[in-house]
Amino acid sequence: MSKHNYIRALLKQPVERTPVWVMRQAGRYLPEYRKARKKAPNFMEFCKQPELACEVTLQPLQRFDLDAAIIFSDILTIPDALGMPLEFISGQGPVFPEPLRDEKSLVALQEREPLGDLQYVMDAIKLVKHELADKTPLIGFAGSPWTIGCYMVEGSGSKTFSQVKRLLYREPTLLHALLSLLSKHITQYLLAQVKAGADSLMVFDTWGGVLSGPCYQAFSLDYMSEIVAGVKQEAPHIPITLFTKGGGQWLEAMAVSGCDALGLDWTTDIANARHRVGNRVALQGNLDPCVLYSSPEGIRQEVKNILDQFGSHPGHVFNLGHGMYPDMSPEHMQVLVDAVHEFSQS
């Protein structure tokens, strides 16, 4: 058995207390992060400097009693390494000025081998692992094929996802070819992260929730399952967590994907989720991040609610149902982390 509560919880083994980490725990809500970011204002350039990525990965662990670190990176490193120019525009998020909309653009990408250009991620992982000295486990991650594909086809975030869905309904073969290509690269990318030292892996499916049930299965979950199978073949001991934001209606299907744990957003009742997935997978989540705007007492109450709802079974990793927002208070994050440990020990 691993010495880490976080790893044990993912494997549904007994823990001393419920482990906690928080999506975007290294982020703009931390003044030390904002300071570090000034060393390389361009976001992708920042990600590509292993020393800086290492520095900010470790920042939240110096403040809070967190049970896991997650490597500082972005879900769009793969299209960047495939040669699609990527810009981060303030207030608009990531933008591909030349989105992928036709077969010609796809063929151009098919010739690329992105893994070599992603070495900076592996270098950052190695640096972090050295610093952590196995006191805290490190999470590696990737975006899901569907989510990365959404950005590549839309060219940016979207309210309607009209472009990628136009492809889905009109040219499904082309979209499947793109998603297959991404799945292959993501599998290799995650395995390289394991080789570099990642102790666990997470796949972020930020946009799976905009699909109908059958389309979610065919265009998102099937590819994530393929990735899980590919990773498990070479690294069977590494726990994998799948997180589909807005995926609360499809937990049963996700639970048989071969992964070890499911991330839940806050719209799903965690007791109900536990009932639905049974003992097949561990669960990660799922406090509404906006609870951090509440008072310390309010935060403690909501943390207790989630822990009580999950119950005393093994298999719970506490997290928010989405990432931290920039205007949140580090002091309130402290209250959250301590409350998880306090209430789950008793």
Next chain:
Amino acid sequence: MSKHNYIRALLKQPVERTPVWVMRQAGRYLPEYRKARKKAPNFMEFCKQPELACEVTLQPLQRFDLDAAIIFSDILTIPDALGMPLEFISGQGPVFPEPLRDEKSLVALQEREPLGDLQYVMDAIKLVKHELADKTPLIGFAGSPWTIGCYMVEGSGSKTFSQVKRLLYREPTLLHALLSLLSKHITQYLLAQVKAGADSLMVFDTWGGVLSGPCYQAFSLDYMSEIVAGVKQEAPHIPITLFTKGGGQWLEAMAVSGCDALGLDWTTDIANARHRVGNRVALQGNLDPCVLYSSPEGIRQEVKNILDQFGSHPGHVFNLGHGMYPDMSPEHMQVLVDAVHEFSQS
């Protein structure tokens, strides 16, 4: 029994064919709508001219064999009538330059009686009813208290809903006071629409899906139930449809709210929804609007899928799971409407 298939379907009575109407069926995808809008480029000013609202309400019925009309208006007419200045900024949607964030702003609103300033909606309904001559039923509508409240507190649309949730978690009493006030006005507003001639009512809860289950119940559904009870007390014969976008996890709770029908977005499997709500309510929905980007044959296939999934029980109103987008093709809308009738007659 009503002579209208649409009304009969809402009441779970037998129909000759599945009725169909489409959210935002009067909208920018129609060239005649874009032309009419030029007569009053300011969106709220346009809404406030009953002749123009009547004209565009009827436009889709002149093109398509639709089973219901919906009065052309906006969910933000109530805060506008409460005296909150509202602007529609191109590409950004509705904006309140002075959002509601404290008790003082709420107290100022509490002194207003908005119904008198909403007479233009009733006038538009009367004009439409005269033109329809009872050949097609007319739907009246309002936004849900939570959804209108979100816009009033955020000041605009939001990705995170940080402002309104800050209020929810820090000052729930203030938020409840706002939602109570809105519920009271919405009830009166809907009853006035019935008095003016609306044959059925719909409540649009566009943002209920951003809440946790318990918060959805307390801050959205409870208020919608209050509205349903208030309307039913004075107009028991008018069917009411509740639509919470992203509400697929809460259908059981919605089904016991006293309403007659639930609107479904496309992420929910309609066969599963039908199983979960049993015979308690009719269902409206739920094609992914992006299916309209597909080929005519693709659209027909997806329409058939939804009809097959729902089955031959009474109680289905066909619709999209969300409104039409401006770049959609009227010809494809035609294919959709005709396919619903063709496949449900056989």
